Amino acid sequence: MPQIFPKALNPIAKMLVLGLPLLAATTGVTGAAFYRSSYATGVGETPSQPVAFSHAHHVGQLGIHCAYCHTTVEKSGFANIPPTKTCMNCHQQIWQGADMLAPVRESYKHDKPIEWNRVHNLPHYAYFNHSIHVAKGVGCVTCHGQLDQQNLTMQSSTLLMEWCIACHRTPEKHLRPQDKIFDMKWDAAQHGTNPKTGKPYTQLELGLELKEKHRVRDAVTLTNCSMCHR
Amino acid sequence: MKPDSTDTSETFPVAPPALLGAGQDEFPEGASEFADEPSRRRFLTLMSASIALATGAGCNLRPASQRKILPYTTQPDEVTPGVPTYYASAAPFAGYGQGVLVRSNEGRPTKIEGNPTHPGSLGGAGLHALASVLDLYDPDRARGVTNRGVATNYELAVAALRKALVEESGQPKNIKLRILTETVTSPTLAGQITALLAAVPNARWTQFEAISSTNAREGITRAFGKPLNVVYDFNKADVVVSLDADFLGTGPGHVRYSRDFADRRKLRHDGKDAAQIAAGREAATREKPFKEGVKADLADTLVNRLYAVETMPTNTGAVADHRLAVTSGEVETFARVLAQKLGVAGVLAAGALSAGAQTWFAAQPNMPDGPLVADLKAEARKGKVIVVAGDHLAPSLHALVMAINDKLGSFGQTVKLIESVEATAAGKMIDLKTLTGELAAKTADALLILGGANPAHTAPADVDFAAALDAFSRDNTKFSLFLGSHQDETGVLCQWLVNEAHYLETWGDIRAYDGTASIQQPLIAPLHGGKSAIELLATVMKSAEPGVPAAPRDPQEIVRETWKKWYEAKNKGATAGAFERFWQTSVRAGVIAGSAPAAATATLVATWSSGAAASPPVPGPDALEVNFRACPSLFDGRFANNGWLQELPKPLTKISWDNAAYMSPATAAKLQLPKTNFKWTGGEHGRAEVSVVELDVNGKKVKAPVWVLPGHADGAVTVHLGHGRARAGTYAATTPDEPNTEGQPYRGFNAYPLRTSAAPWSATAKVTKTGKLYFLACTQGHWSMVEKDPVSGKMMDRKPVRRGTLADYKKNPMFAKLPPMATGETEAINDNMPQPKGYKEHHAHDARLHPLNMYAPAEGLAPGMREFQQRRWAMALDLSACTGCSACVVACQSENNIPIVGKKEVTRGREMYWINIDRYYEGPANDVLALTDPNAVKAYFQPRMCVQCENAPCEIVCPVGATVHSTDGLNDMTYNRCVGTRYCSNNCPYKVRRFNFLTFQGNDWNTDTIKLGRNPDVSVRSRGVMEKCTFCVQRIRYAEIVAERELALGTRKEPDPAKGEVLIKDGEILTACQSACPSGAIVFGDINDPTAAVSRWKNEPSNYGLLAELNTRPRLTHMAVVRNPNPAMK
Structure with missing residues (x-):
């Protein structure tokens, strides 16, 4: 029966003996790290909001x-x-014309909730x-x-x-x-x-x-x- | 029998014999199939697609900033987001109301509970009240107003109505107006209709109920000269004789009756004595519940006794101490014989009694008239007896029963008469037959159908209401308007259809079985803009005066007005504020104080027996009588589109999604019907192949599947009405590949065509075999605990239901604690619970029989657990009190977001109920079909849910730790960890774990309206996840959080464990099943609290652990059934 792999592949096979577990371990560690990364968990993320509330x-x-x-x-x-009414408690009096607060006034006027991003x-x-x-x-x-x-x-x-x-x-x-x-x-x-x-x-x-x-x-x-x- | 024997008791078969075949085949039916049966190629496509999708979905790792959060614009004062609010209301059922508390989560009604202050509830709730919340979210509700099927709006409908009824000037037209309703007890609606009838002289009112109590009312009128309502006090009754009356299972008062009746069955060492029983019920609250049960030492005199005479086995008959199966034709004969022997004057001649009935009257030493009569006549029983007859029985029998009660001195004691609760208008009432004639002849001018009456489906066969209404509506000079929740059989035949508001969407009022009125308050704005009958009628009336142009009125205002008048008439000179207080109190409490009618005084008229047949007809020996009864779950068909009630295994018969012709084994043998074929699944998966018969009543033919029911009277067939509805909606329809016996795509067959107005309850029928077969889904064999002994081949009797008579109990109160079976949990109880008062010590068990255990108990589970475990949740369930009504099953389904799965999946054993109610038969033979003597069949019920084992077999086999023990003794199930190996289910000896095989979509996963009704505090489980009873852990944690919060903030007193104090008081947590149970058979609480009801119940000698011999240490223990048969009767 002829050999399937040529002899020249022997060093590669030897390297794989070490390399495969290493690859598996790296994949595991990478996976775990990715799972905990800020990208995956969203930690530190600041979603945009309809009103730039500070x-x-x-x-x-x-x-x-x-x-x-x-x-x-x-x-x-x-x-x-807070319900829109809470915002309006103050913003009826102060900054009542601010452009930034237009969605709040719209919400109050039309009795439609502000859609915040969680x-x-x-x-x-x-x-x-x-x-x-x-x-x-x-x-x-x-x-x-x-x-x-x-x-x-x-x-x-x-x-x-x-x-x-x-x-x-x-x-x-x-x-x-x-x-x-x-x-x-x-x-x-x-x-x-x-x-x-x-x-x-x-x-x-x-x-x-x-x-x-x-x-x-x-x-x-x-x-x-x-x-x-x- | 030897205590440790595994032989089958000769007198106590535990499962249908068909189960003997179970276990022969390795794989259950359907195991090798996919539900959607894809081809190999499609399977590969799906698999590769799902791998690709899983990869894609796995990449979606950034859930943040992808969900919206919407606050209120103005937050209502009473709403705290995240904290549910409860509102009192009353659930209508056939015109009568039952007090309920409705939970609202952020404005969505999600769960119905009983109202403890309501006399018709006392905290319990009936099946239909509990399921009514699903009707609110029914996806098939009419979503708007239609005119001849074309969508229009409410304003146009009102304009048309006004045009038909009112002159331009505002005066009512004197037309032949016809109003068709169901039973009306609502004072407001009745007032409006009465006013309308007064203003329109030619108007007439028809009240039609398919399941009516007309006969009872007629009988009472014969007895007392006026129509009165009868109210029973089962709490004070020592002996009850039920003549085909299912007073524990149906009727407007059944929840209260169940509670009262069960109270006299529970044996408690600290129960009530005779004086306390005589004093009646004191008001109870959640914090201070009723004193329960009767004193065990006085059991002899205090435990009640029930004799049931009936045709079709009912829940009442199943819990009776003595049950006699007779055809419904014989009930009157029985009653006459009884009356004669009791010495009632003026009883007409009785016919011949059947052999079984004769034994009840056979003379015995010192009892010339037989044991039953002696029991009723005994001096000590005077005024403590109730004889109750089923509403469907003949008027003459009702009059006779009144005479018997009168003779026995029950009136004023256990039987009370009150003025009729149902509203009528003297001289203005016409029956359905007359109305149909008028519609057909077009002599009427306008027809108003209010409140969803559906005679097009439910009218007797000889009254062709549908055709008459159709012809009437086609005539453009006439006017017909239907106010109902669905585009149903009647609704589509009317010109106008106005969608009706659900009772949780609008204001209303309604009376309970005893006449107590409740205000119904809305919890949500009408989902589809529906209107109530009150609102609709108000558009043609101003105040009480019809005709004056009226602007649309707030229904609250209309209801308020009724009660303001009532209040001011009652409290002359009351200040304006007084009414407001009264109104707020009444709405809040759900009960209007003082609204129950006073007891009526009436004396039996001498001519009570007039109008009765001289001798009741005796059916010939070959005649087969067919009885028409309401379906226990769908009633007359009005609940046909309620998935919970459709799927609910009917109490006793355990058939899901279908009705059947029920008959006794002997009758089936006589008809030469083949045996029920369970195929090779042996019944375990509920797929039963039964034969189809044709029922022929005077030429009207209906095909029906046969279900052989031990205990059914020979020579009779019973069919349930309410199934086979053509226009009920999605849940009452099937796919064409599983048609009903008539070949129609409906759930079950429609029995109404057999019913005539002359014989609405029973008729003589010809029954012929068709040779066809039909599949029924019957859940009795599901998850059976029975197994075959591999060596002897006999069925092992685990004695799941332990039962005895009062005599057995007196001889040995611990009869249920069969060593070694009881040792596991008894050991724990002995070690951890205080001795009950009056008992010197716990019953000593033979320690040699304690189960061997190689390992020390897990930490925290060891004896002396109190120091380790702050709280130990436990439950006790008294089987003596359980009537098998299945209210707990629906309550659990509602609380825990349990899906329905459909008939096909039920026949594969995939239903998801967390509570199963097992029904066990006891009789002289092991084979159900060999139980040929219906009087010898006894039935027992056992609700079975997760018992929360302390040594749980499921926990040790879970490879991913998805089911683990909590420190307070719960067997936690973590859905998000479960990978669906189902090892836990295999290892569960109780078979209480349910696997969600499919997402069960098509039922309620994707239905938008049903999503609103889900409990937000319980995860909605998807497929591939195991689930089971959690002891309502969401309620436990909620109460715990409240208590711990108050403790941390110092607003709740620190408990002193040395004094046996606990932080969470008994009764602060009610599980869904516990709060629903009409008979109060379930208690839940902390066994660290020696005063808690659960500790007291567990200390009773009749308490036993199900399969405790396996050393699982169940935290849920059952209490043995103790029945009280008459010693003089065999």
């Missing part, structure tokens, strides 16, 4: 409280996008609830980033399941006092001195105390599938 201006400069617009964040799973898209099978996170001491900034510095709103987190789970396993890394939920600039050191160490609080020390205080449940319970998937 959180930096309204929150950062004017100091409007988050819950003035997002009224349901403390009582519902869904933190509502920034944070969770899959339909994941049921995230704002109210419980806020009640247990997760601040807005933890997931949404420094909104007081963003002009158009940006997706600040990957929203991958590993990102959710990381916090559900160790919530203490992110907990803050209930009165600091909406504070964009808070950090644990502002909480004062830890009587146990005599030094300013670290996030971990404070987080563990708050976990106890806010009755945050254990990591096993918090990572049950049906916590988020129903």
Whole structure:
């Protein structure tokens, strides 16, 4: 029987012995990296919006409280996008002729909602609830980033399941006092001195105390599938 | 039988014998086929295309900025996006209302629940009320106004109506106006019609119900001289005799009756005693539910007893302690004999009783008139007996039953009379036959059909309403207008069709079985711009005065006006604000306080027996009687386009998507019909090949498939009405390749052509074999827990339903805990639950029989779980209370977005129900067809859903971890992880996992309107995913989030586990099945809470774990059926 491959291919075959696993591994790593990349997750992305609403201006400069617009964040799973009426509360008086606000006035006049582009898209099978996170001491900034510095709103987190789970396993890394939920600039050191160490609080020390205080449940319970998937 | 025996009980067959064939074939039918049966070439094309598409779809990794989010422009005050709101209303059913609470998610009604404050509901809800939300989203609803089939608008219809009815001057024309409605109990609508009738002297009103209670009303009129409604209090009845009355399964009061009846069947160590029962029900709320059941120690005197005499087995008969199968011709004879023996004066002569019935009256020592009479006559029973007759029975029988109740002293105690709830207009009523004659002769001038009455389909065969209406409508000098939800059989024959608003879309009012009125409030603007009858009539009336030109009026205003008048008449001199408060309270509560009519006082007139036949006709030995009854799910056909109700396996018969001619095994043998052929699937996949017979009633012929039903009276056939509708819509139609027995492309056959106005309920028929065969989908054999012992070849009896009599219970209250079967869950209960009050200790089991376990229990599952697990969700289900009504199945379907799959898929065993209600027969033979004595057949029901095993067999076989245990004891199913291996289903001993084989499109996946009705809190599953009961995990998590939130914010008190306190109170979470159950047979809660109902129920001695011998430790346990047969009767 004649040889199928000429002898000259031997070095290539030897290289393939090493090369194929390497290729497979590279593909895997590339795939995983791509899956987590900002391109795939959309982290850092700033979708265009029908009205160029700036959180930096309204929150950062004017100091409007988050819950003035997002009224349901403390009582519902869904933190509502404010109705047009909320915009008009102020914009009937100020900037009432601005071109930029034309879509808002149109919406109010014709009773047609403004079609915003969703920034944070969770899959339909994941049921995230704002109210419980806020009640247990997760601040807005933890997931949404420094909104007081963003002009158009940006997706600040990957929203991958590993990102959710990381916090559900160790919530203490992110907990803050209930009165600091909406504070964009808070950090644990502002909480004062830890009587146990005599030094300013670290996030971990404070987080563990708050976990106890806010009755945050254990990591096993918090990572049950049906916590988020129903 | 030995406790550990796997032999089949000779008296307790667990499955149809056809199942014996199951397991012989490796692959089930259909396993090797694709649903759309592509060719090889097409298969390859599809595969390569799907690979290409999968690659393409996989590239779509950037979901961000691709979805829109739309806020309100002005947010309504009461809406918090993400938090559902509940509104009280009342679901209409054949004119009567049942109080409901409707859940609204962002303005879309998505789920119906019972209204705990409504006397007709007490928190439970009937099948039809629960399914009514789907009717709202019915894709085949009429979507606009049509004039002779041409689309037009409402304003033109109103103009035409006004032109026909009202002079230019505004005065009503004195024309021969005819109004056709169904039963009307709405005070507002009745007021409008009465006013219209008064203003138009020649106007007449026809009320037509195909399933009418005319006979009952006529009988009561004979007995008391006036038409009254009868209301029963089953909670106070010690003995109930049902004469072909399915009071637990149908009728406007059946939900309340089920609850009252079941309360006297539940044995509880902390139940009610005689004094508490006599005191009646106190008002209950969600937080403070009723005290339930009767005290187990006093069971002897407090457990009720039901004797059922009936033709076709019903749910009521199935739960009866004694059941007698007689032809419907014999019921009156039975009643007369009973009345004579009870000493009722003036009873006419009775005919001869059949042999079975004679045993009920056979003399015994100390009981000269037989055990039944002795039971009813006993001094202790005085005023605690109810004799109830089916609405379809003859008027003379109803009068007789009133006389019996009178003799037994039931009036004022267990049987109450109230003024008639149904609205009529004296001297202005004509029947359908007269109306049809007038239409045919064109002596009437205008016809208004309101509220979707559909006599073109449902009228008796001798009344050709359709032809008369057609001729009438073709005459341009006449006027006909139909207000209904569909372009149905009647609607298309009218000149004008105005699309009707659903009850969830408009204002209205309606009365319940006991006369309590409710306001119906809209939850959504009419989807297709529909109008209500109230709104339509208002266009020709101003206030109560017809004729004055009226601008369109808000129906709310019209309903308010009715109640304002009522309120002001009742509360003279009330301030304006008082009415407003009353109105708000009434709308909010869903019940108008004080609107129930007071008990009427009436005495039996001496001539009650006049008009009765001297002796009821006795059918000849060869005559076969055919009975016409409402379908338990489609009723008279009005629900024919409701997919949930079409697919629902009918209670008891378990037939889905079809009706059949039901007959007993003996009758079938007499007709020499071949045995039902399940093919080689042995019934497991529900595809039953049955023979077709031709029913011939006086020359009218209908072909019907035969379903042999043990327990059916010999010499009779029962057919269900409501199927075979030509114009109901998509769900009532089939593809031409699966026609019905008549060869038409409709679901089921239409039995109305056999029915005449002279014999609307039963007739003598000739039944002939056609030799043809037909496929029925019957789900009883699906996911059967029965299996063949590989060694002996016998069927293994797992004893899924444990049952006993009260005597058995007294002898050994723990009779249901068969060692070793009970040990798995008993061990857990003993270790983790407090002792019930009054019991010194748990029943000790033989520890040697504890199942062997190589491994230590998983962490958190070990005895003493309370420290590990904050909450432990569990359920208990009392089989004594279950009537098999299937309300839970529909509630579950509605709550959990469960698709319907169609008949073809049902016959492949692919239906998606998370709850199955199994029906088990008990009788002297193992073979269903050999159960030739219908009186010896007993039936039991067992709802079966995922039992949330603590040692779950499904979890250990899932290769991807899609089903895992949660710390609170739930067997979580994660759809997005599931890859569809189906290993879990193979390993599930309970067979409660359902695989979504196809996307089941064509049913409701792509239907735009149905998308609106889905529950947003539950994932809509696509194909390739396993699913199962989750204990309504979305409701658990919702309540948990509320409680945990309040705890974190300090607005809820920290519970002290040492005191047995829990964070989430009992009753804060109701699963869909639990809240729907009319008889309150299901409780759900946290077994860490010793005071929770679920803990108390599980502590009852009759509690047992289904297949607990497998050491699965089911969190859902069942309670054994305890029946209370008369010891003097065999």
